[in-house]
Amino acid sequence: MNLNIPVRRTDGVKTAILASRFESIARKMQNTLFRTARSGILNTAHDFSCVILTADCRLLAAAESLPSHTLTGPDIMCRYVMKYHPDLKKGDCFLHNSPYEGNSHAADHCLIVPVVDDGGVLRFFVLAKAHQADCGNSRPSTYLGDVADVYEEGALIFSAAKIQSDYEDNQDLIRMCRARIRVSDQWWGDYLATLGAVRIGEREILELGKTFGWAELDNYAESWFDYSERKMADAIARLPSGKRVVTTAHDPFPGVPDGIPVKAVVEVDATAAMIRVDLTDNPDCQPCGLNLTEGTSMSAAMVAIFNSLIDHTVPVNAGSFRRLDIRIRENCCVGIPRHPASCSVATTNLADRVANPVQRALAEIAPGFGMAETGPIMPPGMGVISGKDPRHENEPFVNQIHIGVTGGAGTPVTDGFLSIIHVGNAGMCHLDCIEVDELHHPIFVAGRRLVPDTEGAGTFRGAPSMLAEFGPVAGCEMKVLYTADGTITPALGTRGGTEGARTQALKRGLDGSLISLPACYGAELIPGETVVSYSSGGGGYGSPLQRAPERVLHDLREGWITPDRAREVYGLITTGSPDDDSLAVDLDATKVQRAALAANL
Template sequence: MTVALPKPRQLPKIDPVTAQVIAGALNGVALEMGHKLARMSYSSIIRESEDFGAAILDADCRQLAECAYSTPLQLGPIPGYMRGVLKAMEEDGEEFYPGDVILHNHAYYGASHGPDIGIGIPIFREDQLIGYSFTTAHHLDIGSSSPGSCGIVDAVDAFAEGLQFKAVKLYEKGVKNRQVWRMLRQNIRSSQVVVGDIEAQVAACRVGEQRFLELVEQYGLDTVLAASEALMDYSERMMRQAIERLPDGTYAAEGFIDGFLDDPDPAKKDLKIAVTVTIDGSDMTIDLTGTAPQIDDRPINMPFVGTVDIAIFVTLRSVLLDTALMAYVPQNSGLIRPVQIIAPRGCLANPIYPAPVIARCCPGNIVADTLMKALAQVAPQNISGGIGNIKVASYSGALDEDYWVYMDITEGSYGGRYGKDGMDGVDTLYANTRNNPIEDIEAHLPLRVTRYELIEDASGAGKWRGGLGSIRDIQFLSPGQMSLEGEGNKYAPWGIFEGCDGTPGGVKILNPDEDSIQDLPSKFPCRKTKPGETLRTISPCGGGYGHPLERSPALVREDVLDGFLSIESARRDYGVVIDSATLALDDAATASLRQAGNRSATPPF
């Protein structure tokens, strides 16, 4: 029988120096876990894109440390994963024992979505449960109705999204549960890669377990827990101070997601995300009342725990505790204590099982983006203009009997921000993965990247312009199939403080046999492809910040020289005149044009 820590537990007082030393050691443990996972993984989504998380939790599922170079959408949900595991085990009358290893991906029990598998190990010391070592990672396939772990946008319920594991033991009391491993190998495409990645997660968790026990042996359990408690209290205190600096009141904003633009049902497209922020002293409430109802048979619903809460928490931390403006605040469970989140049951942001959720990533970005728009009313110098959302494509096929699957994330862009232009060609907000090198794609897969570049002449004009998205063409060299999930083909990233809106994205299929280009919506289910067919993804470009006529003419010229902006757009949107022959700045003509207040009503596409 598992024995948890007794409650209440009186912990000793600890000095700040010892607390910081232990904090550094805990972070070192999490970093080593992440390093081991990335180095041992088979798939590029973990190995190259770093779409994984690694953390140490205490026995109450509070996060003590995390691997800093993994992604927020993998790290943030980990405490929720573990609470979901314990809830599921309690419902089934199960218990933890030393040597257990748990497999968990149930999106209604804390997991972010099915492909993000969590692996956890309970950490025991002398038969006492003292914490958990936990990793999450995105897997290429989870046995869903169509290949890959993204773009399953026609899933009618949670069962169509793939295998659901609710606190299943991979190892029990140290003994490998071989039947579970057999089931994984028999029901997942590209199973050698996926099972290899799961084994890497298990190994990384074992490293975390071992290192945490070594730390407890060195300092004593009470000292480690006291240091962790002090650090969580500090993080809470810093968040509360940041909230207190904002004026009390209620601030609201709305955003929209495309949904399924090609669907005749109006309830499945043009879907509203509503955010209301209420500040009362050092407490903050985020209310999503007014958000569109869930869609019962399409997977763009977002789990409240694991997606929506993480979108909100990472945005608040980024805006209120910006490390570029203040000292680093430790990332732990103390940060979330001052914040309450409300979402009506049955809306997109709090769906009811078994509503599908596998394509929740891009809608979640709009939750974060809309929260940032609301915060612009109280923290104008800490936010950016609207972000250009990402797209996630699944490519797959069979070479003889070898089933290959590849997941590709097309970067988006950030909006302009106070003092700086928006970032170009980056994964946005809580996803924050790295792009996969072209060399890695072409060396391992029957795919060829024929075009990959920043979009020219399309960012939102402003004193600080929006970021540039990217265009990416990936061509099939053999028969296969592909699917896509994304957002932002209809709704452009918003400009702010008189900045212009950015530009929407796009999706196209290039067919060399017919010499044709076919426009597609921002998401489509699995479709067959022929050799030579190419998927082109076009990212949205971020919104501008501040009036374009206030932008430095020298910076406008730099954008022209870099190929980011045309001479015509420089004149039309910024009132900057550049000689087409010499590319020299015409100061007199610029001053005259700006004095006349010349400005385009809308940015070019």
């Protein structure tokens, strides 16, 4: 197989050392941001990413960043910085969050620093992307799914705006943000944390250049890209060639009463070691906040491919990306948005409706690869809460919470990742600590638990749903804004696996009664009322009748499935009792039960 990938004469040991050094710099950036940020969405949920790019805007290192933030987007944004500011100088820093110029959505504030050496030569870029608790939207949420366009969305949009020159802040931009963004002190702290991250990255790379020389670093980058491309080519070559057309749909939403259909054409060319995903045959931008950006459209397809290869030794950088051909078009809801289409929710809902079918298609093409579908997200359990805190002289608060979300998809080799949250962040975001949330905000979490019989059944099952119930403390009125998908269209299984449970949102009144809430909503709560959130379950991979009996027994003992589901879906017959730890598999009876269930399929 001649793929025309260059083979450079390089020192393999030095390449490995420099790869580690660049990744450690990205980790230092992340650690700085995580430990110094003020808002819970950053210092608890970890919704941020730090990356390093070459001077010509190719992704070089990303450490443990969110794929939806980083696979594509940073490269596009850095090109816009160069377009608008061709004379880059040491000490410059740019604030960029434009969804029309590469960013993920307006809520993700990116600080971009050109790494310029003492001779005035641009060597690298460092970029830190931090999801804001508030970004100046018309309502206190960074996810507004029910807006007709960016004007109704209301976010401040910065297009490669120079926020620092010679390491000094542009006070005009600082005042603009402080005046417009709710809880401005929180924003200011997050800005300083993000700024610290990029400045540390700049400092470390300048030191690296002095130690090794810039020519050596340039040679390393090219060698690393070539090595990564070969690794990706080898991984793709293990798959059979094939092509699938897969479809799904986002649930009906305000502005899109019939939902949004999504089609992905996925092709594996094992001979050429290429994977192609065509997203061009999809609707134009829609009158809602769900439209994707150029970065999130392409990243959604790419994260599905990396998930599906089941080879985590392939480096994630511009070199391995050479083996991927993602086709999108302008003015498409899963393509390149045209102003003034709103992309407020571009990192999650519709992005998952791209990634999930792609990984399911690869499972259909290549047995032993691909994945089932990860659960759709944004139930109230990861909504944005806002109000005034009676514990602190009625100071306003705004923050996104991650109290109860699961959704992991079954794979050919593992059960669903319980706390993946959604396919686009690949588990990099964290579930909140209940006690920390209750300390930070005037909320009371009444309960959080897994829900039995909600997993997508399979040889390897999806993650079960999670229930989370919470409300305001005494003296507080609170709003919970959320944009839930999956209330109608669940996460599908693959290769015989079944679908996961659907998302649900309910409100518990003062009398204890429950009423159903819409999929996209701003729930108003008074003390004594709670919102009840059910996250979606993940799809299963492979027939549940092929699941190892010991795995079924484990789930039964844990209470994740009931005895009826173990018997009727997985064909498990047991002896003994869970009450005295004598529960065990009856292998002979299980074989008979599974044969009977298989005969009725």
